[in-house]
Amino acid sequence: xxxxxxxxxxxxxxxxxxxxxxxxxxxxxxxxxxxxxxxxxxxxxxxxxxxxxxxxxxxxxxxxxxxxxxxxxxxxxxxxxxxxxxxxxxxxxxxxxxxxxxxxxxxxxxxxxxxxxxxxxxxxxxxxxxxxxxxxxxxxxxxxxxxxxxxxxxxxxxxxxxxxxxxxxxxxxxxxxxxxxxxxxxxxxxxxxxxxxxxxxxxxxxxxxxxxxxxxxxxxxxxxxxxxxxxxxxxxxxxxxxxxxxxxxxxxxxxxxxxxxxxxxxxxxxxxxxxxxxxxxxxxxxxxxxxxxxxxxxxxxxxxxxxxxxxxxxxxxxxxxxxxxxxxxxxxxxxxxxxxxxxxxxxxxxxxxxxxxxxxxxxxxxxxxxxxxxxxxxxxxxxxxxxxxxxxxxxxxxxxxxxxxxxxxxxxxxxxxxxxxxxxxxxxxxxxxxxxxxxxxxxxxxxxxxxxxxxxxxxxxxxxxxxxxxxxxxxxxxxxxxxxxxxxxxxxxxxxxxxxxxxxxxxxxxxxxxxxxxxxxxxxxxxxxxxxxxxxxxxxxxxxxxxxxxxxxxxxxxxxxxxxxxxxxxxxxxxxxxxxxxxxxxxxxxxxxxxxxxxxxxxxxxxxxxxxxxxxxxxxxxxxxxxxxxxxxxxxxxxxxxxxxxxxx
Amino acid sequence: xxxxxxxxxxxxxxxxxxxxxxxxxxxxxxxxxxxxxxxxxxxxxxxxxxxxxxxxxxxxxxxxxxxxxxxxxxxxxxxxxxxxxxxxxxxxxxxxxxxxxxxxxxxxxxxxxxxxxxxxxxxxxxxxxxxxxxxxxxxxxxxxxxxxxxxxxxxxxxxxxxxxxxxxxxxxxxxxxxxxxxxxxxxxxxxxxxxxxxxxxxxxxxxxxxxxxxxxxxxxxxxxxxxxxxxxxxxxxxxxxxxxxxxxxxxxxxxxxxxxxxxxxxxxxxxxxxxxxxxxxxxxxxxxxxxxxxxxxxxxx
Ligand SMILES: Cc1ncc(C[n+]2csc(CCOP(=O)(O)OP(=O)(O)O)c2C)c(N)n1
Ligand code: SF4
Ligand SMILES: [Mg+2]
Numbered sequence: 001x002x003x004x005x006x007x008x009x010x011x012x013x014x015x016x017x018x019x020x021x022x023x024x025x026x027x028x029x030x031x032x033x034x035x036x037x038x039x040x041x042x043x044x045x046x047x048x049x050x051x052x053x054x055x056x057x058x059x060x061x062x063x064x065x066x067x068x069x070x071x072x073x074x075x076x077x078x079x080x081x082x083x084x085x086x087x088x089x090x091x092x093x094x095x096x097x098x099x100x101x102x103x104x105x106x107x108x109x110x111x112x113x114x115x116x117x118x119x120x121x122x123x124x125x126x127x128x129x130x131x132x133x134x135x136x137x138x139x140x141x142x143x144x145x146x147x148x149x150x151x152x153x154x155x156x157x158x159x160x161x162x163x164x165x166x167x168x169x170x171x172x173x174x175x176x177x178x179x180x181x182x183x184x185x186x187x188x189x190x191x192x193x194x195x196x197x198x199x200x201x202x203x204x205x206x207x208x209x210x211x212x213x214x215x216x217x218x219x220x221x222x223x224x225x226x227x228x229x230x231x232x233x234x235x236x237x238x239x240x241x242x243x244x245x246x247x248x249x250x251x252x253x254x255x256x257x258x259x260x261x262x263x264x265x266x267x268x269x270x271x272x273x274x275x276x277x278x279x280x281x282x283x284x285x286x287x288x289x290x291x292x293x294x295x296x297x298x299x300x301x302x303x304x305x306x307x308x309x310x311x312x313x314x315x316x317x318x319x320x321x322x323x324x325x326x327x328x329x330x331x332x333x334x335x336x337x338x339x340x341x342x343x344x345x346x347x348x349x350x351x352x353x354x355x356x357x358x359x360x361x362x363x364x365x366x367x368x369x370x371x372x373x374x375x376x377x378x379x380x381x382x383x384x385x386x387x388x389x390x391x392x393x394x395x396x397x398x399x400x401x402x403x404x405x406x407x408x409x410x411x412x413x414x415x416x417x418x419x420x421x422x423x424x425x426x427x428x429x430x431x432x433x434x435x436x437x438x439x440x441x442x443x444x445x446x447x448x449x450x451x452x453x454x455x456x457x458x459x460x461x462x463x464x465x466x467x468x469x470x471x472x473x474x475x476x477x478x479x480x481x482x483x484x485x486x487x488x489x490x491x492x493x494x495x496x497x498x499x500x501x502x503x504x505x506x507x508x509x510x511x512x513x514x515x516x517x518x519x520x521x522x523x524x525x526x527x528x529x530x531x532x533x534x535x536x537x538x539x540x541x542x543x544x545x546x547x548x549x550x551x552x553x554x555x556x557x558x559x560x561x562x563x564x565x566x567x568x569x570x571x572x573x574x575x576x577x578x579x580x581x582x583x584x585x586x587x588x589x590x591x592x593x594x595x596x597x598x599x600x601x602x603x604x605x606x607x608x609x610x611x612x613x614x615x616x617x618x619x620x621x622x623x624x625x626x627x628x629x630x631x632x633x634x635x636x637x638x639x640x641x642x643x644x645x646x647x648x649x
Numbered sequence: 650x651x652x653x654x655x656x657x658x659x660x661x662x663x664x665x666x667x668x669x670x671x672x673x674x675x676x677x678x679x680x681x682x683x684x685x686x687x688x689x690x691x692x693x694x695x696x697x698x699x700x701x702x703x704x705x706x707x708x709x710x711x712x713x714x715x716x717x718x719x720x721x722x723x724x725x726x727x728x729x730x731x732x733x734x735x736x737x738x739x740x741x742x743x744x745x746x747x748x749x750x751x752x753x754x755x756x757x758x759x760x761x762x763x764x765x766x767x768x769x770x771x772x773x774x775x776x777x778x779x780x781x782x783x784x785x786x787x788x789x790x791x792x793x794x795x796x797x798x799x800x801x802x803x804x805x806x807x808x809x810x811x812x813x814x815x816x817x818x819x820x821x822x823x824x825x826x827x828x829x830x831x832x833x834x835x836x837x838x839x840x841x842x843x844x845x846x847x848x849x850x851x852x853x854x855x856x857x858x859x860x861x862x863x864x865x866x867x868x869x870x871x872x873x874x875x876x877x878x879x880x881x882x883x884x885x886x887x888x889x890x891x892x893x894x895x896x897x898x899x900x901x902x903x904x905x906x907x908x909x910x911x912x913x914x915x916x917x918x919x920x921x922x923x924x925x926x927x928x929x930x931x932x933x934x935x936x937x938x939x940x941x942x943x944x945x946x947x948x949x950x
Contacts, residue, residue, distance in 0.1 A: 150931075250699075250702070250744075251699075251701060252699075576836070576837065577835075577836065578836065579681070579683075579684040579687075579833055579834045579835075579836050579839075580683045580684045580686070580687035580836070581678060581679045581680070581681070581683055581684065581860075582674075582676075582678035582679065582680070582683050583678045583679050586678045596665070596666060597666070597687070597691055598666055598687035598690065598691070599687070599836065619678075619679070621679050621834060621860065621862070621873070622834045622873060623873075623874075
């Protein structure tokens, strides 16, 4: 017993097998026990293959079949599922089987090409929509400007000549066009467009011309940057022309103001929002080549604010650095860190296996007006023997070595960063139930975490880090990797860590894991926890920008309580209640006048008599005129007037 | 590029009421139309509407003289047909602000069919119903909204029928999206509602109870004298999102409910559903017309 533990510990610490100790594992001999069930993917219904339809949408084949089958009988359903299996295995003769599917398009499996195809597919569709809107917009402006010129032509002497009039009537001869022409010339005085405006419109019509709509797709940053710089003057010129044409079409172009403005303004006219209307740029990079130099170029491009979408594809994240620690997924971590540090860049990182699930985040990133980075692990480049890329990618997602993360700068501060795309995102590891039969043929269920150590067990290059312990030698000195990682590093372990593996016959084995891999697993967990902290961290509260003041409505009548007491002896009008009925101003428009809101006030008491004041009070529709006491005691008929004024004091 | 457009508009654009005043109104003094005109001119000024981008469309009646008194574009149409004209303007020129002024005779009598369908089409228009409960221009005939018993030239012994309620009718039409009621003698509410109607996306229908001192001088006196007989919906906690409740409130006339009875911004506008992505350039119009004409061309044999 004791000797067994000694030998196991020795392997764990040194990675060297002793005779009589645990047995070496050959490359591709075993896979993690949790993956054993998924060896034959073609028999499973999962997210792939995808159907990329022409309109830019992404569908799941199984969902299309399920939707088509709703309401059909059981037999047809079975035939349809059979047909789906045929499509999956690549031997179906036609696209539509027993039930027609709602969408049609290219099939895309989860392989090395998937990330590039999927991103380009959605990007193209959005670009097309954008350029269509842009073209329409320009056409609309051009036709408005042409209308202005055409109207000017029609009003000119030439436009009103008998000849033109005859032509516009289709060359009829039963009208006297000379007379009509004379009539029109007399009736409508010609007011031609000012020459400067005419010239400006003509030049705008020329400048609203060609724009190169791309597509601008590159496989390196240097070319993308150079092409963008070369295109920028054209974009600025066009956006100036569009802005000027808008003003012109709306009749709002003021020479004194705008000539100078357009003379002086340059790139500042194009904020990220403005640029987002123009054709964008797509850059597809290979993560393996993202060295320091490339990284710097990429950072520069992202920080520029150009509407660039960058896909960085990683095929192998278990590539070992030549010296020092293994440094798994080092480059993808560095990329995410750099992009997140830029604050205004949309970042999406995920494994290819979750791309369907995260398609909305992908679309949002592509629609985001600024730069976006998509970092995707394809699962297709390591040394995983017969395991399909889909399983490798899914295993990477499960093990936290390539966690799904999304940063959307357009959201509120506290919602920008999300880990929602990860399995059991609030836990250290995703826990899964593993069911197997023991020696007595009884079903045993065990909760198992899928860690980086399990992920590394998929890769033939690292078989040497595992050593199988024959059943009779297993003992209480072994613990699952997750427990071992939870213990503090650096101390001599009391127990040796193991993972559960399955061989080609689906037999379960425990394998000791070398300490070097445990160290890497611990770092992986620390990185994951730092991401979790970022989610839980209270972000600084956003200061709300004050809403723009609405145009002030007319002063509302002051609340009853605040009304200063009115002196009944003084003549007055409650102006805010005036309903513009015209009565008082018709009686005397020097005494009563309208204010800027067309509501009456007493403009000049001396401009009229007390009699007029009383009459106005009587005629006022809303009884808001108060005549007060007479000021001139000599005015005839005062006694009667004072009595009439009484109800209005 | 919208930001560019904003940037360029930063210069101050200021209009005065006078910029919107057209001819001198020929309405009687004391006529509620004056109050409506003042409120609408204030709206134009406060929203800085470009006069050349604004159209008032009307039918026939005293109230329908409205466009003459605005210094904007206007269309003094034919009796009952203000709405179809306005819809045409809206369809062809989505860049214009389109207002409709119509009387109770114009809208609810001869123009009733257009009214119902305009509500259902829900095009982006602000419709003001000047309801004085009488035919004013033609010197006092009963209109559909005249209360039963109204004595007039066509009903000397008092009208026989119960009055039509323009609010409940409008609220009963599919796709209704904005219905409000105001009285001409409360300028603050009148202005607020007119403004809300202008900002509403869709057809906003505002029934404005309008005094006609010439033919029905005492009609609203009791309501003007007693403020308790007018109920402000805004302060009464009325939920303008509830159609059933709006219909209930609309059916009561004492106290007169004033304010927004119903508002739903989510009803689609016909012009948005039907706007052609194709530009109506002269070429397109010509090729379309020629294709049609060709169908009828008789070629000499
Ligand atoms: C086709 C047609 N029929 C009848 C008339 C006569 N007419 C002119 S105005 C009017 C009624 C107007 O009443 P209303 O719409 O309430 O406007 P108000 O004058 O009250 O503001 C009528 C019937 C007309 N001008 N055209
Ligand atoms: S008749 Fe009546 S509606 Fe016409 S202007 Fe005079 S008060 Fe106004
Ligand atoms: Mg009327």
